[in-house]
Amino acid sequence: MIMKRMTLILSCLLISRLTLAADVITLKLAETWGPDYPIFGDATKNFAALAAELSGGRLNIQIDSADVHQQPLGVFDLVKSGDYDMGHSASYYWTDKVPNTQYFSTMPFGMIASEQYSWFYFDDGMALMDEVYAPHNLYSFPGGNTGQQMGGWFKQEIRTPDDLDGLRMRIPGFAGEIMAELGVQPVNLPSGELYQALINREIDALEWVGPSLDLAMGFPNAAEYYYTGWHEPATELQFLINREVFNGLPTDLQEILKVAMRLSAYDMWVQSQHESAKNWATMLEQNPNIKVRQFSDEIMKQLREANRRLLAQKAEQDPLAARIIASQQAYLEKARAWIDISERAYTGNMDARGNRSQ
Amino acid sequence: MIMKRMTLILSCLLISRLTLAADVITLKLAETWGPDYPIFGDATKNFAALAAELSGGRLNIQIDSADVHQQPLGVFDLVKSGDYDMGHSASYYWTDKVPNTQYFSTMPFGMIASEQYSWFYFDDGMALMDEVYAPHNLYSFPGGNTGQQMGGWFKQEIRTPDDLDGLRMRIPGFAGEIMAELGVQPVNLPSGELYQALINREIDALEWVGPSLDLAMGFPNAAEYYYTGWHEPATELQFLINREVFNGLPTDLQEILKVAMRLSAYDMWVQSQHESAKNWATMLEQNPNIKVRQFSDEIMKQLREANRRLLAQKAEQDPLAARIIASQQAYLEKARAWIDISERAYTGNMDARGNRSQ
Known part of the structure; x- marks a missing residue:
């Protein structure tokens, strides 16, 4: 997090967004995907755009793709340690490290996407996920669903x-x-x-x-x-946030982050349905x-x-x-x-x- | 460091709240449903809470249920005329008035919810809906899905x-x-x-x-x-907004309204799945x-x-x-x-x- 502090007088004289522009909080996000990866990469870009828009520019999400941080399957540690503030990845990638993380992406013979979102948001899913991630100094949130994957x-x-x-x-x-x-x-x-x-x-x-x-x-x-x-x-991707970083943010920015994650995740689910339908038609045409x-x-x-x-x-x-x-x-x-x-x-x-x- | 910064922000927020108190914009919303109607009424309450939260209190959505405005099936006219700024209803209720509105709730033998959201957001759905509503001085947005309805x-x-x-x-x-x-x-x-x-x-x-x-x-x-x-x-409810009112809002508040509608609509879809699953189990137990x-x-x-x-x-x-x-x-x-x-x-x-x- 980098922030430029202005004096109290300057900040408070100018009430408008212009003042707050000086208080931009940059959160560094490491994504597992390469640069411009379709759909998954759209989710992080949509998230960053929403966070900036909803905060009037006070939140700046800087996305580093795997070509930058070089640790596509190391995002868990990058965020846990604080090297990055946030991550976008998939919970089952951490199974070898923390076995109980595997239950929050998708399970064989398990729930389809609408069922799983209901479990996360209206049943015990979020609380159980937090039990698994809290000891690792992390918050985890749903990060977008691929829909049903093929066999x-x-x-x-x-x-x-x-x-x-x-x-x-x-x-x-x-x-x-x-x-x-x-x-x-x-x-x-x-x-x-x-x-x-x-x-x-x-x-x-x-x-x-x-x-x-x-x-x-x-x-x-x-x-x-x-x-x-x-x-x-119903493979669900994941937003990770370093717990200390998140807890140190003003409440309104915390809420904005949560809204931006939740909405970009839902949008990725719907986008996945669209791209699947479109590409399945193309596949059948070509092959x-x-x-x-x-x-x-x-x-x-x-x-x-x-x-x-x-x-x-x-x-x-x-x-x-x-x-x-x-x-x-x-x-x-x-x-x-x-x-x-x-x-x-x-x-x-x-x-x-x-x-x-x- | 963080504490000093928090104090700075809090001081500024306090001052700005006082200054901006006069700048709160109240939007009156007429919903088709009675007071505290389950699920549908949650969608409007969630929307109002999100709009207030994301705007730092600059947007105040005042919800009038049908017991107040007494025109559950007159919401289209209430918003078109400007008596209300917004509405929450269902597009097929206006079929007798504007026949082409019927295509934006759900159609017999038509799309399921994930398909229909894809059509709205990633294909031609939103543009076609706007063609139908623009001549009536209205914007229409998806307002939450009930999921599949029973025969x-x-x-x-x-x-x-x-x-x-x-x-x-x-x-x-x-x-x-x-x-x-x-x-x-x-x-x-x-x-x-x-x-x-x-x-x-x-x-x-x-x-x-x-x-x-x-x-x-x-x-x-x-x-x-x-x-x-x-x-x-896949019955989709609907947010209606008076076009002049919406166009007269600052761009950032327009965007906040769109985000709050989109997210509360998705959440209602997932909530509907949850309530259906829960109540179906109860029904089978009781009957x-x-x-x-x-x-x-x-x-x-x-x-x-x-x-x-x-x-x-x-x-x-x-x-x-x-x-x-x-x-x-x-x-x-x-x-x-x-x-x-x-x-x-x-x-x-x-x-x-x-x-x-x-």
């Missing part, structure tokens, strides 16, 4: 659990652990190498996001089978041979069982994890019972042309 | 189109016109009389909203069959005999055909209507193709307990 691109059709055995797939994190239970060999590669690795068959499959970001990565030209999602039903598939009942059953086993282990090892998992499961059951008779019944009943489709 | 409460099961013939049902507006094509007699009654009318069998069926608001109306005690929705897949039904394929087919016929008529009668309908249909096809392979595939694949459900 990934596969070079060959996957019909039975046996087809997964030995498959080399880029699928990191908890979803990778689950897939490993079914014999998949999870591989991690820098994002810039994924396309070529799939072309060269160094890997047999990969998941990235969905049409909104997969199109620009070229994946429709590298594999034919596009599987529907199960492992990231009419894309084959959309769902995993078979047997594969889904085994994935669900592996998910349950792994979650039960996590709950057993840590009482806070147990509380978070229980809260999410209870909320999901209630929320999905509603989705089942509303949007699921409605979208299952007809396609966009109004034809009965099942 | 209604029925005293008897509806199996075939014949079961609808002669049925007396409270279902106003465009959906009522469609139902009438299938032989239903649409009835309108004041909301306070609906429960008793259904108990006494003066009507055979009614639609209201969904669990979020149906529970308090007592409908689960008045009828047994609860039909899933088709006619209001375990509720029977959820979907209309048969044959009924849905006839409803869709009637919908298409009526929309084609509207498009033929009015070039602007034709453009709005075409824009919505084109966007829906693209957006639903994405929903089909994402949230529809995912929620259709399993229930909340992770069991394969179809």
Whole structure:
């Protein structure tokens, strides 16, 4: 934070925004993404613009992309230590460091975006997230949702659990652990190498996001089978703020930051829907041979069982994890019972042309 | 250092508050709803609180509920004339006055909430809405979404189109016109009389909203069959602002109003999901005999055909209507193709307990 202090007399003689311009507070934000990364980078830019606008210029958010700070997966530490005031990233990137952070992005077989936002804002989500982040001198806030992520691109059709055995797939994190239970060999590669690795068959499959970001990565030209999602039903990004920095701000600027984060997060969710719809149409136009598939009942059953086993282990090892998992499961059951008779019944009943489709 | 700075800011704020006290701008808002109406009334209260907070008290939104202005369905005129600066209502209430307003709440067989927000904010929705409202000296903005509305409460099961013939049902507006094509007699009654009318069998069926608001109306005690929705897949409320009043505000207050409307609208959408989930669980607990039904394929087919016929008529009668309908249909096809392979595939694949459900 840099602030130029003027004398009391000068400041108070001039009541207008001009005076306060001298009191600009700069907050440095480290984002996990590269410069001008689509959608995710729009969220930070929108946030910064809102913060500046709503504060009449008193808040200046300086965004450093990964090419500047060089630590895309180190944002947690950069903000915790105070090297940066804020971060924009995803909570499940910190799983190895603080296991309980993984529950605040998205969970396999978990809530869809509308359910998860309800859990965050109208149930226990925010309070539980704060329990996890407070000991690390951090506040965490929802930072924008990608919507449903796809199950990934596969070079060959996957019909039975046996087809997964030995498959080399880029699928990191908890979803990778689950897939490993079914014999998949999870591989991690820098994002810039994924396309070529799939072309060269160094890997047999990969998941990235969905049409909104997969199109620009070229994946429709590298594999034919596009599987529907199960492992990231509503990936929420994250704003991080150093707790001391936030607590040291005037109350009105704290509120402005919260409004700017909340609104730019919602907007990213809607933007993701738009970009997914637009890019999915483009993909089908450019690659009419894309084959959309769902995993078979047997594969889904085994994935669900592996998910349950792994979650039960996590709950057993840590009482806070147990509380978070229980809260999410209870909320999901209630929320999905509603989705089942509303949007699921409605979208299952007809396609966009109004034809009965099942 | 921080304390000295805080003192400086506080002194300045104190002085500026005193000076600016005379500069508070009060905007009178007429809402269609009664005082403390759940969810809808929360949206206006949240909006007013945000506007006050973000403007440092320079904006004061004075909310008059229907008990004060006595014109729940006259909000359009109250704001157009300048008797009120703002309104909170629903765009399809003005269909009789300005037919093209009906396209900005929700359409039978139309977009779900995430699709419709994408259309508003990332496609042509806002521009088309402005074309409709500008000639009436009004700006219109999204004002909060109820989520999917249910098809209604029925005293008897509806199996075939014949079961609808002669049925007396409270279902106003465009959906009522469609139902009438299938032989239903649409009835309108004041909301306070609906429960008793259904108990006494003066009507055979009614639609209201969904669990979020149906529970308090007592409908689960008045009828047994609860039909899933088709006619209001994503009802969006509306903020109205008198154009001259808005254009006369300083730019920063205009922006603050837009942010406060946009955020309180999104929040109402999420709140609606939460209240629906919560109340649906309560309904099932209190009335375990509720029977959820979907209309048969044959009924849905006839409803869709009637919908298409009526929309084609509207498009033929009015070039602007034709453009709005075409824009919505084109966007829906693209957006639903994405929903089909994402949230529809995912929620259709399993229930909340992770069991394969179809």
